[in-house]
Amino acid sequence: MKRITIVAAAFLIAAAAFAAWGTAAPGGKVAALAGPAAAPKKPAKPKLPALPSDVKKRKKWLIGVKCDFSPFGFIDVRGNNDGYDVQVARRFASLAFGNKKKVDFTCVTTPSRIPTLMSGRVDIIVSTLTWTAARAEQIDFSIPYYSAVGRLLVPNNSSLGIASLGGKTIVTTRGAIYATWTANCFKNSTLLQVDSPALAVAAVKDGRADTFMFDDAFLLGVATQDATLRLTGDKFLNVPWGIGIRKGDVAMSRWVNAALRYMKKKDEFVKILRANAPARLVPGFLDNVPRPKNTFAYPVGKDVASICP
Amino acid sequence: MPEWADPVAHYMIHEGLPTTLRIAAYAVIGSTLIGVLLGTLLTIRFWPLQALIRLYVEVWRGLPILVTIFIVYFALPTAPLIHHRFGAITGAAIGLILWGSAQVAEATRGAVQSIPREQHEAAAALGFGWIGRHRSVILPQALRRLLPPLVSLLANIIQNTTIASLIGVTELLATGQRSIERLQLTPPGDSHAFAIYAALLVAFFCISFPLTRLAIFLERRLV
Amino acid sequence: MTLAASFDWQFIWDHIPDFWTGLKATLKVAAIGIGGSLAIGIVLGAARAHKIPVLSWVAAIYVEVIRNTPILVQIFFIAGGLTQIPGHPIRLDPFTIAWLAVMIWGGAYNTENFRAGFEAVPWRYREAGLALGFSRLATFINVTLPIGARIALPSSINTYVSVLKNTSLLTAIGFAELTDTAYSLDSQSFKPSEVYFALGATYLLVVWTLSALLRLVERRLAIPETR
Helix, strand or coil, X not given: CHHHHHHHHHHHHHHHHHHHHHHHCCCCCCCCCCCCCCCCCCCXXXXXXXXXXXXXXXXXXXXXXXXXXXXXXXXXXXXXXXXXXXXXXXXXXXXXXXXXXXXXXXXXXXXXXXXXXXXXXXXXXXXXXXXXXXXXXXXXXXXXXXXXXXXXXXXXXXXXXXXXXXXXXXXXXXXXXXXXXXXXXXXXXXXXXXXXXXXXXXXXXXXXXXXXXXXXXXXXXXXXXXCCEEECCCCEEEEEEEEEECCCCHHHHXXXXXXXHHHHHCCHHHXXXXXXXXXXXXXXXXXXXXXXXXXXXXXXXXXXXXXXX | CCCCHHHHHHHHHHHHHHHHHHHHXXXXXXXXXXXXXXXXXXXXXXXXXXXXXXXXXXXXXXXXXXXXXXXXXXXXXXXXCCCCCCCHHHHHHHHHHHHHHHHHHHHHHHHHHCCCHHHHHHHHHCCCCHHHHHHHHHHHXXXXXXXXXXXHHHHHHHHHHHHHHHXXXXXXXXXXXXXXXXXXXXXXXXXXXXXXXXXXXXHHHHHHHHHHHHHHHHHHHHC | CHHHHHCCHHHHHHCHHHXXXXXXXXXXXXXXXHHHHHHHHHHHHHHHHCCCCCHHHHHHHHHHHHHCCCHHHHHHHHHHHHHHCCCCCCCCCHHHHHHHHHHHHHHHHHXXXXXXXXXXXXXXXXXXXXXXXXXXXXXXXXXXXHHHHHHHHHHHHHHHHHHHHHHHHHHHHCCCCHHHHHHHHHHHHCCHHHHHHHHHHXXXXXXXXXXXXXXXXXXXXXXXHHC
């Protein structure tokens, strides 16, 4: 009996040790500062509304981002989050606290981002979130921070185009606006839905799908890397992306929109774009980011996904 | 190790593995506590209670774990009465606990019922009431018989934490996949998917195999 | 009651055809998986029980690897890892990956089930078979297999039901089975309560029915002494 108690106790201690080890590990990427915080250059501090109290009390942001969607949200070689969305999030941290490290990231996927936002685990989601009327019923959107265009990725030898999709297999990520659009407008095509963009690319390369319908920025990155794939000339579904905010969280909306407006005025989005896209592709994307002279608007009242070519 | 492997291994071991073990720890502890309780209650000959617990056990053992986790993480928070939402890790842990506790309940019922009638009678003769009898005589013996299946359950749960990757948790499998995606988009574009998935298989094997061996050893020694 | 009032039963009704399509895919893959597991279980279980050289060791490694690694990782390995073998990439379509993965998984567990079953056949029966002039193979087919398979029936039934449940994980590679259908439906419609209630109810129906059917088979085939 004694030996058994010892075995059982060892088992429970081991389980507790694992739990402790797990909880001790950092959840997001808040690197401990080795030295004093770098003295900020202190540009004129923008006049932003009051920071929402939760964030202020916590002294850092909790932001949900994509981790599988280059170049907006991905994991770099050191295991840190990086990308356009991530850098927008870091800018929020520096605008709120003067330190771009004051943010913890949580990885989200398209199906899990809205539940994660609603769970309170994150303050906002900057996760390639295209505006749709259905999503706008669940959550609030900030003003746009990027505008994506839909493209088709095909193998080099394919002569597919938007007009010839009948009877073909289209792959996209689950819950994406492209899935709805395909279901509405290409009823005699087969729709394949996968959980990550990488799986969709694999589907095209392996012949399981004829084309990957997705956002231009990601697809261009893939096509540049992979000589066996290319983009067709078709462009469609130009809908802006917004930052996801819990419904009714007025303080958060006010702050986020003010921050975005400030960044737009200072043309900061172009800087972030340049940091995340290869130099020769940047000119093609200058119209996709908010700039002082352009405006993006959500297609409110129009169900873009049911407007067929 | 080849050059690409170092950052991958570092990321997987420092980000993925702790999350996996954390979820597993919550799930095992929760399953054991709830399962032992339910299993013991299952031995009481009070049919409404039996029916209720039996329903619980059959539902959570009958549903695939993924479906349970989907229900808990996506559907449950929107149900009336439950207006609290929780994070993905909690959702995955609750889903695993529902399944695990059903398994443990079955095993506990079997273990308690395998204690010979004479033990109950002797304890009753010595003046123990139902609770006292179970606490001091029946359960200690039953729990001993429960140890091998509990160790197996730990191994199973650690493997099943990979299901959490499907609701967005960054556990071991997910860190491997993020690394594959990163490598695919970095020149020269070789994702090393074969090696990384093989490494995942090896990693899980190294964690699970000793546990299953331990379970077999305990079974031989205790029962 | 507000729960019943706000629950959109019409939504579920409207999408029954989608669920049915998904269910058909699930059942197809499960059927192939169960059949394959049965075959693998008998062959490799026999090899292990009779300690056939080489095959027994290969089977042992196969069993230990599959049983000690997560099936989800196995699925991704078959789907993504095999396409990256330097020189000989193996590309499979989702349906093939689906039945292959569940069959490989079920086969490993079933090998153990049948090994235990064959080893539990009392030696005197096998001795009698050999004494009557049956070859080792004939003894196996006429004596060990019928009795051992029946002994293995309860545990292999568990494995078959698990194979059916494991098909749900194939949503990870985009195979359009039942869970995948529900998951995609929720992503588009934002009606998780309705969708996952329907999904859960469907699985319970199918799993309980399969269990009951297999248990019926078990009762018919059970060895008289054990009944």
